Amino acid sequence: xxxxxxIGSGLGGLCAAAIASRHGLEVxxxxxxxxxxxxxxxxxxxxxxFESGPSLWSGLGRWPSANPLAQVLRAVGESVPxxxxxxxxxxxxxxxxxxxxxxxxxxxxxxxxxxxAVAAEWQDFLVAMAPLCRAAGSLPLLALRPGAGLLTTxxxxxxxxxxQAGQLAALGGAFGPIARxxxxxxxxxxxxxxxxxxxxxxxxDQTSAAAMATLFxxxxxxxxxxxxxxxxxxxxxxxxxxxxxxxxGELRTGAAVAEIELSGGRATGVRLVSGERLNARHxxxxxxxxxxxxxxxxxxxxxxxxxxxxxxxxxxxxxxHWHLAFKDEGMAELPIHHVWVGDWQRGIRAERNxxxxxxxxxxDPSLAxxxxxxxxxxxxxxxxxxxxxxxxxxTPAYEExxxxxxxxxxxxxxxxxxxxxxxxxxxxxxxxxxxRDFLRVHQGSYGPAWPANRxxxxxxxxxxxxxxxxxxxxxxxxxVPPVAVSGAMAAHRFVxxxxxxxxxxxxxxxx
Numbered sequence: 001x002x003x004x005x006x007i008g009s010g011l012g013g014l015c016a017a018a019i020a021s022r023h024g025l026e027v028x029x030x031x032x033x034x035x036x037x038x039x040x041x042x043x044x045x046x047x048x049x050f051e052s053g054p055s056l057w058s059g060l061g062r063w064p065s066a067n068p069l070a071q072v073l074r075a076v077g078e079s080v081p082x083x084x085x086x087x088x089x090x091x092x093x094x095x096x097x098x099x100x101x102x103x104x105x106x107x108x109x110x111x112x113x114x115x116x117a118v119a120a121e122w123q124d125f126l127v128a129m130a131p132l133c134r135a136a137g138s139l140p141l142l143a144l145r146p147g148a149g150l151l152t153t154x155x156x157x158x159x160x161x162x163x164q165a166g167q168l169a170a171l172g173g174a175f176g177p178i179a180r181x182x183x184x185x186x187x188x189x190x191x192x193x194x195x196x197x198x199x200x201x202x203x204x205d206q207t208s209a210a211a212m213a214t215l216f217x218x219x220x221x222x223x224x225x226x227x228x229x230x231x232x233x234x235x236x237x238x239x240x241x242x243x244x245x246x247x248x249g250e251l252r253t254g255a256a257v258a259e260i261e262l263s264g265g266r267a268t269g270v271r272l273v274s275g276e277r278l279n280a281r282h283x284x285x286x287x288x289x290x291x292x293x294x295x296x297x298x299x300x301x302x303x304x305x306x307x308x309x310x311x312x313x314x315x316x317x318x319x320x321h322w323h324l325a326f327k328d329e330g331m332a333e334l335p336i337h338h339v340w341v342g343d344w345q346r347g348i349r350a351e352r353n354x355x356x357x358x359x360x361x362x363x364d365p366s367l368a369x370x371x372x373x374x375x376x377x378x379x380x381x382x383x384x385x386x387x388x389x390x391x392x393x394x395t396p397a398y399e400e401x402x403x404x405x406x407x408x409x410x411x412x413x414x415x416x417x418x419x420x421x422x423x424x425x426x427x428x429x430x431x432x433x434x435x436r437d438f439l440r441v442h443q444g445s446y447g448p449a450w451p452a453n454r455x456x457x458x459x460x461x462x463x464x465x466x467x468x469x470x471x472x473x474x475x476x477x478x479x480v481p482p483v484a485v486s487g488a489m490a491a492h493r494f495v496x497x498x499x500x501x502x503x504x505x506x507x508x509x510x511x
Contacts, residue, residue, distance in 0.1 A: 002028040002250070004494060005270055005280040006287060007257050007296070010038025011480060012471035013287030014240040015072045015487030020285075021247035022075050022503065023495045028278070029249065030270065032256035032440055037237035038287070039439055040480075045426060048325040049367040051376045052430075053233030054480050055337060055358040056198070057082070058218055060236075061227045064508065066218070068141045069236070069484040074507055075142075076243025080235050082227035083363040089338035091415055094187065098335060102224035110188075118185045125182040126216065132178070133217035136210055140509040141476075141485045145492055145500060146461055153501045153510070174453040175212040176204035190344045197348045198339070198356075200478055201316040201381035206451035208477060228336065228363045256440075260284055260296045260467065267467035270296075283466025285490045290473040291315075291442035303463045313473065314451075317351075318385055318444035321430030322377035322409040326423040329371055336362045340412045351382050352408045357416075372425065377409045381446035388432045389443070402431050447472030460490045468493045 002025075006017045009031040017027045035041060040053035059067030061082035063074060073079055086105075090097040099109050103126065110119040143153040179192045196207040199215060218224065229235045241251055256273040269279035286293045294310035340355040341348070348354060357377045361367040368374045383405070391398040406429040413420050435444035450457045457475040460468050470490035476482035492500050504510040 001279050001281055002026045003280060003282045004028070004285060004491075005030060005278060005283075006285045007260070007270065007293075008032075008038065008287030008471070009036035009237075009241075009251060009253075010287050010471055010483065011040050011069070011236075011240070012483035012487040012490075013038070013285065014237065014244065015069065015484045016285050016287065016468075016470050016490045017249050017251075017487075018072050018076045018240050018243045018247075019488045019491035019503075020494060021244050021249035023491070023499055024247075025282070025491075025494060027244065027249040028280075029244065029251045030255040030257055030272070030278075031251065031253045032273075033438070034253050035234075036241055036251060036253065037233060039441075040233040040237055042232045042234045045325070045428070047369045048372070048374050048426060049232070050323045050325075050374055050428070051232040051358065051360045051367070052321065052323070055356055055376070057227045057229055057236075057480065058225075059227070060229055066137055066141075066214070067484075068481050068488065071140075071142050071507060071509065072484055072488060073239055073243065075503060076240070076247060078239040078243040078246075080229045080231075080239050082229050084225045084227055085336060085363060086225040087335045088226075089335040089416075091338055091340040091412065093341065093344055096415065101219055101226055102221065114185060114187055118188065121183065121185055122188055125179075125188070128182050129178075129213065129216050132209065132213040136213040137217050140504060141481070142488050142507070142509060143500070143504055144485060144489050145497060146459065146489070153497055153504060172456060173209050174205050174451070175207045175209045176453070178209055178212075179204055186344075190341075190348075193344075193348045194339065194341060194354070197354065198380060201446045202449060202451065203347075203349060205453050206449070208452040208456075211477065211479065211482070214481070228360060230364050230366070232360055232364070232367070257288075257296060259298060260286065260293075260301075262297075262301055262464065266465040280466075282494050283468065285468045285470055287469075287471045287487070288440075289442050289445070289471070290448055290469075292440065293469060293473075297464075306463050314449040315385070315443055316381045316446035316449045316478075317349075318383045318388075318432035318446065319381065319430070319435050320352075320379045320383050320406055320408070320432075321428075321435070322375070322406055323426075323428040323430070324375040324377070324413075324420070324424060325368065325426040326373060326375070326417075326420055327371055327425065328373045328423070331373075331417060331423075334359065334362070334416060336360060338412075338416060340415075349382055351384055352379055352405070354380060354382060355408060355412045356380055357409075357412065375413075377413070379408065383432055385432050385443040385445070391433065393431075393433050393437070398431075398433070402429050405431070447478045450477065460486055461493070 059065040290310040432444035468490040470486040
């Protein structure tokens with residue numbers, strides 16, 4: 001019998017299992033799919049390795065790192081080789097741009113596009129943001145612990161946060177008011193709106209100030225850059241799984257959970273779809289979405305008001321996905337990423353108004369045979385579920401709508417590679433239904449749309465003893481670093497504060 005059962009092997013669940021295993025707990029991870037990783041995954045078709053997970057990674061290729069995912073990997077003795085890059089492309093109403101990551105390259109673009117006064121406005125904004133960025137960077141996120149436990153894990157180092165109380169309080173709110181307080185130029189406001197949507201799937205007034213302060217603290221340093229993990233998302237997932245197993249944990253794929261079992265108001269284990277029952281000494285961590293966790297509990301088995309709150313969580317829209325393998329002979333060199341925005345006036349969340357294209361094989365040639373590239377395109381959480389909810393995959397109506405909706409990718413890629421149709425070797429299209437079915441996610445959603453202007457994401461605690469939550473549905477929220485934090489926090493609910501403190505000292509995150 002394990003100490004802990006973790007339902008789901010998204011990055012949050014894997015980080016929870018990794019940290020719990022590192023503390024000596026016996027952990028079993030149960031994954032319904034045939035492979036771990038959740039949304040952080042890839043797949044293979046013939047000689048082509050397609051990325052289908054997160055596009056933007058940072059802080060994985062250096063130590064020390066403020067990225068909590070890097071900290072979790074370090075804790076279990078793992079790392080991921082990366083290629084560092086510092087340029088991305090933009091297809092905006094203002095024109096086609098190449099922008100370097102970091103302050104100086106962006107200022108250069110601003111001077112040519114909007115003039116020196118706007119560049120100065122952006123510099124002044126970053127100066128105003130600096131205290132928030134320092135506050136966001138002063139707190140090692142792996143130290144987070146429910147209640148007053150944070151002071152226990154930080155010790156005397158925590159006293160230094162008292163002087164930053166005002167800044168830390170501001171980080172708990174929304175980013176939109178902070179941006180509007182300092183920015184007036186329409187392009188700069190649109191730029192911030194785009195970054196917020198890429199990070200959270202929400203508008204600036206609903207995006208966490210802490211998330212954006214962390215982003216600006218990393219991206220606008222003089223030596224800023226991004227990392228691409230060689231092997232893509234699967235390489236990150238494999239490293240976490242190796243770390244779990246190294247410390248005695250277990251991963252089972254093809255193990256779909258039907259029910260979280262309770263006894264005396266306590267989570268004691270799970271029942272699988274196969275009928276098999278598995279017990280846990282200390283409890284269960286759910287990496288399923290709030291809606292799916294509520295379904296695993298079932299009506300009457302948990303406090304109903306709390307269960308209904310989970311079911312009522314607002315959902316971000318879903319995705320369209322486009323995977324392309326094509327010949328690159330004679331093709332111009334392109335940055336690994338391009339972000340396209342159709343019309344600022346429609347609003348950044350408008351359906352099919354924003355597309356991300358990523359060609360990871362530009363940095364990792366092992367993903368495609370010589371003379372070829374692979375591309376992953378997606379609409380970042382702006383595809384309405386309502387268009388798809390009454391359709392079935394494979395039907396004529398579904399196929400017709402899929403072709404029509406995914407046509408947005410064709411139009412965007414035409415701007416970069418006009419003859420791509422003559423080069424194409426393989427084209428695959430995904431919809432909210434495939435997103436739902438492959439990831440077992442409610443409505444194919446990106447995650448809960450908890451707005452930061454109405455309070456923080458709910459914590460990972462529950463009214464059920466021995467049951468904790470992690471993943472995109474709980475604090476700190478959506479995105480790779482936040483779900484890594486949520487996983488570590490869930491694991492630390494089952495670990496004494498003193499043990500958490502020792503781990504932080506070993507990682508040299510506290511002194």
